Amino acid sequence: MTESHLTPIPLLVPDLPAPEALMPFLQRMHAARQYSNFGPLTCEFETVLRALFAARSPAPLGLTTVANATLGLELALTALDLPPRSRVLLPALTFVATATAVLRAGHLPVLADVDAQSWLLTPEIALRAAADGKVDAVLPVATFGAPHAMAGWHDFERDTGIPVVIDAAAAFGSQWLDAPTGTAVFSLHATKCLPAGEGGFVVSNKPELIAKVRQLTNFGINLNPAAGVPVGMLARIGTNAKMSEYHAAVGLASLATWDTRAALRRALHADLRARLDAAAGMGVLRWQDMAEPIAAPTLLCVRLPDAGGRDRLDRLCAERRIMVRRWYQPLLNAMPALAAHSVCLPAPAAAGIAMDLCGLPFYLGMADADEARLVDALSAALDEGQSACQSAGSPEARRSA
Ligand SMILES: Cc1ncc(COP(=O)(O)O)c(C=O)c1O
Structure with a gap:
């Protein structure tokens, strides 16, 4: 709700x-x-x-x-x-x-x-x-x-x-x-x-x-x-x-003002990423690997552990009025208006990313309380996933299955 x-x-x-x-x-x-x-x-x-x-x-x-x-x-x-x-x-x-x-x-x-x-x-x-x-x-x-x-x-x-x-x-x-x-x-x-x-x-x-x-x-x-x-x-x-x-x-x-704004963007990106990682547990969230870090990030994109995790995060964010976006999705090969005019090569890695990639709020001037609300929503989504897993593995769940 x-x-x-x-x-x-x-x-x-x-x-x-x-x-x-x-x-x-x-x-x-x-x-x-x-x-x-x-x-x-x-x-x-x-x-x-x-x-x-x-x-x-x-x-x-x-x-x-x-x-x-x-x-x-x-x-x-x-x-x-x-x-x-x-x-x-x-x-x-x-x-x-x-x-x-x-x-x-x-x-x-x-x-x-x-x-x-x-x-x-x-x-x-x-x-x-x-x-x-x-x-x-x-x-x-x-x-x-x-x-x-x-x-x-x-x-x-x-x-x-x-x-x-x-x-x-x-x-x-x-x-x-x-x-x-x-x-x-x-x-x-x-x-x-x-x-x-x-x-x-x-x-x-x-x-x-x-x-x-x-x-x-x-x-x-x-x-x-x-x-x-x-x-x-x-x-x-x-x-x-x-x-x-x-x-x-x-x-x-x-x-x-680009240099100053870029430094603020880098600092906010690093801070949010560290807070999300700390809440999720190291290695749970998957970030884009880069040879060189982005000098002035404009987006915050992360892969959740799985598609279910992303669905839960989407739902909780909607309930808590936090806007998220599945950037670049559906993939181009899943858009009929394009696919009809294109050659589609196999793209398993892109399909994997599109299963669980989520764009989170990110902008200069983001209030600390709003960062905390986002981190909290992520924790709740991951906790919900863990409880669902535990109850699916419980004797009750196996009996009723
Ligand atoms: C990868 C990519 N290519 C092209 C564009 C289009 O840029 P513009 O809005 O300046 O036409 C965008 C816009 O965000 C983009 O992300």
Whole structure:
């Protein structure tokens, strides 16, 4: 029964700059009378982001902003210039946009498994898929913001010739292009750690790919006097995926406080995780294994001991007005609208994760009492499971069975 006197605990609360922090950027925008079309704020935002990536990259790179990561993925795939209906490998455990971007780019999603510990589609999984069937491109996902080791993907691309684009939507500050080749797409959605409200960017050690993506975000119009096509002429079939100056203003203001906010996110994540582990008993909860910790976590995802445990936690949280979410579920291969247009490879590890994965409330400013309420709900769910087990094993239970 719902305990309606309790204040609801939300799943997440966006952390955007206050209007006062935006004002200097909005005033600059208004003074320049430029509100979109690669204006001064967008160009400044791109320059700062490019410098952050360049500082960690062994190769020159290009970067362009986009209206959102979904369009960034679609246009990065388009810019690869693959034949129509090319087979693009992506994990079955991801947000739907990874797959819809493949379809909208005119290609065929091939849904693959993930590693059971890291929850990532790894180069080893991609190599096996490419040995068993045709793979024309790979779209690994930085699952829940966990970064990929780029050296492995660089080797994969060099050895197979198959291009790789990382869907790093939730991995700003964690995913870098620290290998000779790499391409990644980031989201700046309100729920991400570098929020612009809506927005994204594509970064790559292939500057020519970035030039194509930039042109595609601007309808496909040529703006380069050195190109063979006159300036203003349509060079490719693009769309409107430009970032507006309003969004760049929010992005720049977010960037100004990112380090402090990221440190708070890390501290809260570590604290909550320690409290949940202490309540459950060490090793009962299963967390995502990561080569590098997430620099600015935005989600708190954990695997319960089993599907029954997750059901009990879901029910208790609903009763206690604590919002939880089964992130990335159902798996893409269980969504008829997608599966009908995709190739579904066996994905036992992803299916196992989807049995018991639960997204718990996590946001900056979460009250200590709310953390305690969440920990208490988890303890109660695990205790209930233990009592159910004991009574199932009791002589009474065996007699009545
Ligand atoms: C893995 C993944 N890819 C793509 C997206 C889409 O990003 P956007 O909302 O910027 O289009 C998301 C959004 O959360 C995501 O989690």
